[in-house]
Amino acid sequence: MIGRHMQRTPTPGSTLDALVVGAGPAGVGTAIALGAVDDLLFGVVERGDIGQTFHDWPTHQRFLTPSFTGNGFGATDLNSVHFATSPAYTLGVDYPTGAQYARYLTTVARHFRVPVMTGTEVTGVDRDDEVFVVRTSRGPVRARTLVWATGEYSRPRLPKAVGSGLLDHSSTEAAWALREGRVIVVGGNESGMELACHHVERGSDVLVLDPDTPWDSGRGSDPSQRLSPRTRIRLAEATATGRLELSDRPVRRLRTTAGSIVLSLDDGSTESTPSRPIAATGYSPAIDPVGSLFALRPDGLPELTEDDESTITPGLFLAGPSVRHQSLVFCFVYKFRQRFAHVAGVIAERTGHDRSPLEEWRENGMLTDDLSCCGIECAC
Ligand SMILES: Cc1cc2nc3c(=O)[nH]c(=O)nc-3n(C[C@H](O)[C@H](O)[C@H](O)COP(=O)(O)OP(=O)(O)OC[C@H]3O[C@@H](n4cnc5c(N)ncnc54)[C@H](O)[C@@H]3O)c2cc1C
Structure with a gap:
């Protein structure tokens, strides 16, 4: 695949066809898809390093979706951002830590020669006619289209x-450290359960509070709605x-x-603990500058x-876990990667390029443009 589609390297002052903001799995994956389009001028800006979010993960945090190199038989590794790659193959592990997954992303970005400018933070976006003028810590970048791929990790949510x-x-690393007395966790979804198990395994008594009782089974078969087998x-x-x-x-x-x-609870009861309780209450989209x-x-x-584009700003696309289409939730890598090639194809068409090279993504099971097929429930 590499070498078949040549990409032009952005030069200072040029107007890009597409600028991707953020070099996590969504940004790197979308950029690889853009790189498949002949002569498309694009680049990626990242405020930290490639996979910065994963560098920032607490040491004990691991993926809950397993990696396995099923690629050759139509079952692409669930955590891959491109069908010819597999974290299980690169890393030799099935549930990567953050540091391991950052290594996978960096390897993939280098392999596909993704043009990433690291240490470059986007602070604001203006419009100049049909062009986005993106303010960055290294000066402005002009682009006809913008893919916002800054994830959610930098916006932790408290109850x-x-x-x-x-x-x-x-x-935070603090949430994983050994605590005095009973550990109280607010929020019982994947992160809450992972932390609860982590502390029980280290000998603590743990109380998890969550009115939605995510630990109950019978919530349909979408892993965004029910706990993963590993967590169960x-x-x-x-x-x-x-x-x-x-x-x-x-x-x-x-x-x-x-x-x-x-802690005062809804039913008038109280719980107390000598150490700070833990909030496992998720994240919000990091869309502040836009x-x-x-x-x-x-x-x-x-x-x-339906093209993952802002309904009020043509040319501005969203990639990653905050993508929603009605009730469809794209919060895992194996879900939101289905949209990389779709968004790249729309950008190719808008900027006068041939999108047909992206059909290779469909042939390899990594392009979903008909969203009606995603809501299937497992029969058993
Ligand atoms: C605890 C936890 C466990 C998870 N486990 C799994 C799992 O098992 N399987 C799975 O599929 N998913 C899992 N996820 C979800 C997955 O990690 C996220 O969905 C994924 O990281 C989102 O990718 P992204 O590229 O959109 O965002 P990120 O990976 O967060 O990347 C965004 C990038 O944008 C950069 N950035 C942010 N703001 C700016 C700016 N203004 N300018 C420039 N750069 C900027 C950041 O530095 C970062 O590198 C988990 C998430 C968490 C928190």
């Missing part, structure tokens, strides 16, 4: 409880110790009293056309 500043978010196995082991309690009581308020943190260029859905996520 709406009073005193939520007393919580350590799951994205760990949850069963943690439950068997007798040191894990799961509760559907929502937290209303947190306060400190005499060396303890007291926030006004997207209309928002009632759930606060960017509203998109």
Whole structure:
């Protein structure tokens, strides 16, 4: 694949056909798809290093989607960003840590010669006629289209409880450190369960609070709605110790009293712990510099056309886990990668290029443009 499609390297002052912001899996994957289009002038800017989010993951955090090199038989590694690559092959592990996955992304970006300018933060975006003028820490970049791929990790979400500043978010190293007394985790989805199991495995008593009881089965077959097999196995082991309690009581308020943190719960009861409780309550989209260029859905996520384009700013595309189409959630790599080649194809057409080389992505099962097929439930 490399060498068949030549890409032109951006030069200072030129107007790109496409600028990708962020070099995580969404940015790197979309850039590789753009690189398949002959003569398309594009580049990627990244405020840290390639895969910066994964460099920032706590040391104990691992992927929950397994990697396995099934690529040759139509079952591309779930964590790949291109069908000719596999983290399981590159790394020799099935559940990569953040540092390992960052190594995979860097290897892939180098292999496909993705033009990434690291250490370059986007601080704002202006429009000059039909062109985006992107303000970066290294000066302005002009581009006809923009792919926003800055993920969610830099926007940790805390629960709406009073005193939520007393919580350590799951994205911090502190949340994984050994804690004094009973560990309280607010939020029982994947991250909450992973942390709960982590602390039970290290000998702590753990209480998990979540009114939505994500640990219940019978939530359909979409892994965005139900716990992964790996987490379920760990949850069963943690439950068997007798040191894990799961509760559907929502937290209303947190306060400190005499060396303890007291949580007031919805039913009038309280729980207390000598160490800071943990918030495993997810993330919000990191769209700040372009926030006004997207209309928002009632759930606060960017509203998109069927081409993952802003409904109010033509030429601005979103890639990554914040992509939603009605109730379809694209929060895993194996989901949002299905849109890399679609977005690249729309950009190719808009900028007068041939999108047909991207059919190779479809042939390899990595291009979904008919979204009606994604909601299938497993029969058994
Ligand atoms: C704890 C945890 C576990 C997860 N486990 C899995 C899993 O098992 N399987 C799975 O598929 N997914 C998993 N995910 C989700 C997955 O990690 C994310 O969906 C994925 O990282 C999103 O990729 P992205 O490229 O959109 O964003 P990121 O990987 O966050 O990349 C965004 C990049 O944009 C850069 N950036 C941000 N703002 C700017 C700016 N203004 N200017 C320039 N650059 C900027 C950042 O430095 C970063 O490198 C997990 C997430 C978390 C938090």
